[in-house]
Structure formats: C-alpha cells, structure tokens
Amino acid sequence: AQSVTQPDIHITVSEGASLELRCNYSYGATPYLFWYVQSPGQGLQLLLKYFSGDTLVQGIKGFEAEFKRSQSSFNLRKPSVHWSDAAEYFCAVGASGGSYIPTFGRGTSLIVHP
Amino acid sequence: DSGVTQTPKHLITATGQRVTLRCSPRSEDLSVYWYQQSLDQGLQFLIHYYNGEERAKGNILERFSAQQFPDLHSELNLSSLELGDSALYFCASSLTDGGTDTQYFGPGTRLTVL
Numbered sequence: 250a251q252s253v254t255q256p257d258i259h260i261t262v263s264e265g266a267s268l269e270l271r272c273n274y275s276y277g278a279t280p281y282l283f284w285y286v287q288s289p290g291q292g293l294q295l296l297l298k299y300f301s302g303d304t305l306v307q308g309i310k311g312f313e314a315e316f317k318r319s320q321s322s323f324n325l326r327k328p329s330v331h332w333s334d335a336a337e338y339f340c341a342v343g344a345s346g347g348s349y350i351p352t353f354g355r356g357t358s359l360i361v362h363p
Numbered sequence: 364d365s366g367v368t369q370t371p372k373h374l375i376t377a378t379g380q381r382v383t384l385r386c387s388p389r390s391e392d393l394s395v396y397w398y399q400q401s402l403d404q405g406l407q408f409l410i411h412y413y414n415g416e417e418r419a420k421g422n423i424l425e426r427f428s429a430q431q432f433p434d435l436h437s438e439l440n441l442s443s444l445e446l447g448d449s450a451l452y453f454c455a456s457s458l459t460d461g462g463t464d465t466q467y468f469g470p471g472t473r474l475t476v477l
Contacts, residue, residue: 281462292365292453292468293406300463339406343462350419351466353406 251276251342255354262330263362270325270357272314272340281343282323283351284314288336296338299323310334335361365389367456367469375475381442384472388435388456394418395437396457396466397429401450412437413460444476 252275262268274280281300285293297308304316314325323340340354366389376382388395397409399422408421412431423429426444431437441448451471457464 285468290470292367292470293455293466294365294468295465298463298465350408350411350421352408355405 251280251344251352253340253342253352253354255338255340255357257357258355259358259360261360261362264332265329268325268327268330268334268359270338270340270359272323272325272354273321274323274340274342275321276342276344278344279318282314282316283341283343284308284312284323284325285339285341285353286310286336287339287356293339296325330359330361332361332363335359365467365469367454367467369452369454369469369472371472372470373473373475375477376444377477378444378446380444380476381440382444382474384439384441384452384454384474386437386439386454386456386469388437388454389467392456392458392467393435394457394460394464395431395435396455397423397437397439398453398455399450400453400471401447404450406453409439411460418460441474446476449474449476 254273283298284296287293299306337356341351343351368387370385393414395412400406409423411419429439453471455466455468457466
C-alpha cells in the first residue's frame, strides 16, 4: 500500500522568499504524484501532477515540483512567495496500476509574513 | 470555481440520525469521488464511481453508502451518525476513471454531529 509523509506541519516564510515543501512517498512501483492547495473554506485545487517523463514538473501559480526516485520525494517549490499563497498544501500519491485510490499526506500549512 | 457543486454547505444533526449529501460533477465528467476530511484522520478517500458504477472503495464505513445516478450526480448517505463522523465531506469529479485525470473538488459539506 502507498503512503505519503509531509514532515512539516507548518512552514512560515516571508513574502518574496523562496519556498520548499517536502513530500516523501512510499510505493513499490512508479507512482502518480500530485500537489494540491486548499485555501480556507474551500475545496482542493490541483497545482501539478507527475506520471512519467521529465522529473521537473511545472504547475499553476508559479509552482514546480521535482520527482526524485532515489529519495522517494516530490518536493514542491516556488521561487518567490506571495501573501495569497498562504494555504494548506497536500501531497498525494496514487497507484499507477489497478484501481486508483489516492493517498493524501496530512498537509503542510503555509504562513506568509508580510 | 471548479464547476463541482455540493449541497448542503453545512449540516448539523444529532447522533443516530441519517443524512444525505449531494454532489453534481462538472458537466463533462463521468467520475465522482467522495472524501472525508477531519482533524484527526486527515483527508481520506471514501469511494469512487464511474458512469454509475462503483470503481473503488477506500476507508468507507458500513454505515455509509453512495450511489451515482444516470444524470451522473452522486449522493453520499451517512446513517446511524456518531460524533466522530463530524467532518468536511468533499466530492470531486474527473473526466474518466483514469488515475492520471485531474480531479476537480467541490467546496465541501461541513457535517456537525451533536
């Protein structure tokens, strides 16, 4: 069974600073990997996803993530954070074969200081 | 706005009661997914329907059931409610039943069991 770990419950950054949110997964084969963002009182929105090919994935809102098989990681990055990026971020892993049952991490809450 | 609608937005009920949550997917989508989000369990996949058929089951209790109707809207029925069922329930939809599809999340239904 797959699993996802987001080691950081909260991350605080200053506006304009760079950001990296960590995600480690456990899955026997090549996983499907996702990053979602959830703003307060709203549903989740997909930022980006990785299935195969180029290990550096570009997403919406200026986010990118890099798949590193050797480290079982899929960290999310943004070069310059805006105050509107304050939200909860979820990493998810899905099975690449058979029934698709996604497993979500516990989330990382991003706080942005002005 | 994802195009996925959920009703009601909030629901307050008592233990032992039964409630029905409704989800309307995006007009082009055939798949509907249900998730439960709580503070202690995080975001948990419940069940997936594709074009009216159940495709995958996650951590869904026996007291919970769901169905997808011919017009593709879906309902999640929760019965014999317990305090621990208090949570945010999200519906998501996607174009097909493929694991690579983007899932579009609704705004959620907040269920409070007193």
